[in-house]
Amino acid sequence: MNIDGKQAAAELRVRLAKEVDALQSExxxxxxxxxxxxxxxxxxxxxxxxxxxxxxxxxxxxxxxxxxxxxxxxxxxxxxxxxxxxxxxxxxxxxxxxxxxxxxxxxxxxxxxEKDVDGFHAMNSGRLLNGEKGALVPCTPQGCVILAKHHLGDDLSGKHAVIIGRSNIVGKPVSILFLQENCTVTIAHSRTQDLPNMCRQADILVAAVGRPEMVKADWVKPGATVIDVGINRIELSDGKTKLVGDVDFNDVSPVAGAITPVPGGVGPMTIACLLKNTVEAAKIYGK
Ligand code: NDP
Missing domain, CATH: 3.40.50.10860 (Leucine Dehydrogenase, chain A, domain 1)
Incomplete structure (x- = not known):
């Protein structure tokens, strides 16, 4: 099944609109x-x-x-x-x-x-790493966890999350977030050996690589939850272009328990989480 990022983002925005109302009135x-x-x-x-x-x-x-x-x-x-x-x-x-x-x-x-709603400042990455309250957490990683929970429910304890990618923007912070959810986390990257085998161990597979349709069906454990962060524009044989993820969606869909499409998966959640961070910042630090 598809995990609908547009729908999840719309639900989050409804919740945020209520919080904005409360902040204004209270x-x-x-x-x-x-x-x-x-x-x-x-x-x-x-x-x-x-x-x-x-x-x-x-x-x-x-x-x-x-x-x-x-x-x-x-x-x-x-x-x-x-x-x-x-x-x-x-x-x-x-x-x-x-x-x-x-x-x-x-x-x-x-x-x-306190205003760094992208969550890229060293102070925020440090707070995230230490599990401190008040950290503004990068938006795309937050979106990945929300989408995984959308399918699996709130308790991710004990799940094996394999993250492909170790950038400061996505791979590292999303690994920390899944760790905080009590997952067992493996971080893979360009030097990882036998990546397909590593990915097949995953209950939750996050692809944040930037390589079009790299993850194939035989990299995925049947029933796994697949979160595709990649946004790649590829050229088609007729000269037109289209956006694809890091996961070969048509190949992997029949094997995965759930998968986020590109577009319409992680992308919409990233913007919704930016709004969430701004509301958080106003709640914690606003005067
Ligand atoms: P980076 O280029 O910063 O990082 C890519 C990571 O993938 C690196 O850690 C790299 O490993 C790893 N990698 C590259 N090639 C391979 C390979 N063959 N096998 C295994 N690992 C590999 O990218 P970002 O993290 O910034 O972004 C990743 C993707 O996510 C991009 O497509 C980007 O467009 C998309 N993105 C989407 C967002 C959204 O809102 N949906 C937001 C941000 C990004 P190493 O460290 O060893 O080089």
């Missing part, structure tokens, strides 16, 4: 998210448009700062310093990738951790 706080976009990357523009629309739909304040491709690192740092002290802004998201002349690490480190 504490007079309207959660605010500011997205900063530098340059004209078309994919980033689509993401930002969706983020802005959905933020407003749940009753939050959404601001967008669009900057020219030639914006200097210094100018961006100045804008972030202003957003850091603006009490109406609870979440700051700088859309990545940034133009090459801007140092991404420096930008991420400049965002106040």
């Amino acid at each position: 504490r007079g706080i309207t959660p605010g998210l500011t997205v900063v976009l530098v340059g004209e990357d078309p994919a980033s523009q689509v993401y930002v448009r969706n983020k802005v629309k959905q933020t407003r739909e749940v009753g939050m304040i959404s601001n967008e700062i669009r900057l020219d491709e030639s914006t200097t690192e210094e100018a961006l740092l100045t804008i972030l310093a202003e957003l850091n002290i603006d009490d109406t802004v609870h979440g700051i998201l700088v859309q990545l990738p940034l133009p090459k002349h801007i140092n991404e690490e420096k930008i991420i480190a400049t965002i106040k951790p």
